[in-house]
Amino acid sequence: MYSMGILTAFGISFQKKTNLLYVLNGCINILAIATMSASQLVAAPGSDITLGCSFPHRDTDNIQNLIVNWQRGTTEVVHSYYHGKDQLDRQSLAYTGRTQLNPDELKKGNASLSLVGVQASDHGEYTCAVSNEQGSFRGNIFLKVAACCVNSTTVPDPWIRWNLLLQLALQVLSVL
Template sequence: MRCFLFWMAVTILVRRVQHPVSPAAVAAPGGNATLECSFSTSKNLNLTNLIINWQHGETVVHSFYLGQDQLDRQGQAYKGRTHLFKDELLEGNASLRLIRMQPDDEGEYSCYVNNEQDSTTRRLKVILAALFDEPLLSLQPTCDSINITATLSNGFPQPEIRWFDSSGRDILQTSTIQLDTRGRYKVSSTISSRQNAIETITMEMKLEVLNQSFTRSLLLHPPPDPCQECCSTPFTSRNRTAMATVVTLFVTFILILMFAVKKWKASHGQQEHEQAM
């Protein structure tokens, strides 16, 4: 313990190196990330004199000193999820491996290293993001309209989805959003279109953080006149007409079947009578 306090005191005397925030590290929810951090080293570096401390705000993410991991003060959310590249410490690699990324892992991290010669602090911003799969489009026609649904899966964060017509006017949409066990989104966006003329409908999706975008267009034709006439008929009337048709066909089939059975029995009985004589 006195050795550790001695090296903590030495950090006041050694040269300090402060680095600006490094470019963001992007990781997918449920995936793994490597938070990079390097420091100057020498052939005489002794791991027992090396201090590494990773923090996320005020929370200790991982600590290493006296030649080994020191995780007593590690934040509860990071238990069992971090490790250093021990075989590369003497080469100046203090990078941290963080597994099973969670939404709360986003933010700025600091890496403090003291190696007897220099005191180095690096800062790194972590962003959670994942590309969406290709959108799936499905069409569900109804009596007087058509419902169009675009489904996007396995991405993060929520995307921006826009529907518009040939004139560029926005079309009202309804959305359902689900979050899977990894923390990635499945988003379904649906519009209802009632077209009296040929129309182009376009779906546009954007995920700004990863500069991802999709554009899909559909050319819709109005339904034919017979379908429109069908839609103008009351639903109960259509049901009654269909039921009457089915009943008529069924009764006709039964009558034909009874006639055929009766004729067969008559013919069969006559043959037996002739044989008996």
């Protein structure tokens, strides 16, 4: 397959690859479609996490031309950046005051999003979409929020507690 560029998202490298090849009147036209699978991240409620996303860039790229959009699902805006600054007027109320991009890192091709105070409602698929002078790039990550069991009347069996911790640790290791 013909490689069109590389997008590193969430610590995993993905290549934009040609998926379709059309032959028309002796001319070969190549349609590039980004092919990538979603990564997975597990977080505990109340924790702070970083959803990683990096993109191809050059030191000469003008950050004023950079567009970064983080979404949850297909319509919920988590964080937007364009015209050289955060643009949060369309941000979902659920994320108000809980997200942050690092402008110095954006200059280096890093559009990782910090999410503070993870909530059960944050569970779902997130998309990082970046457009710059090098092109447009997209990556996905699925955030699982670990369930907590609280029982105020009895103390849980220690075996159950350790078993749940082991399961969570195995899920985290499987992502790495």
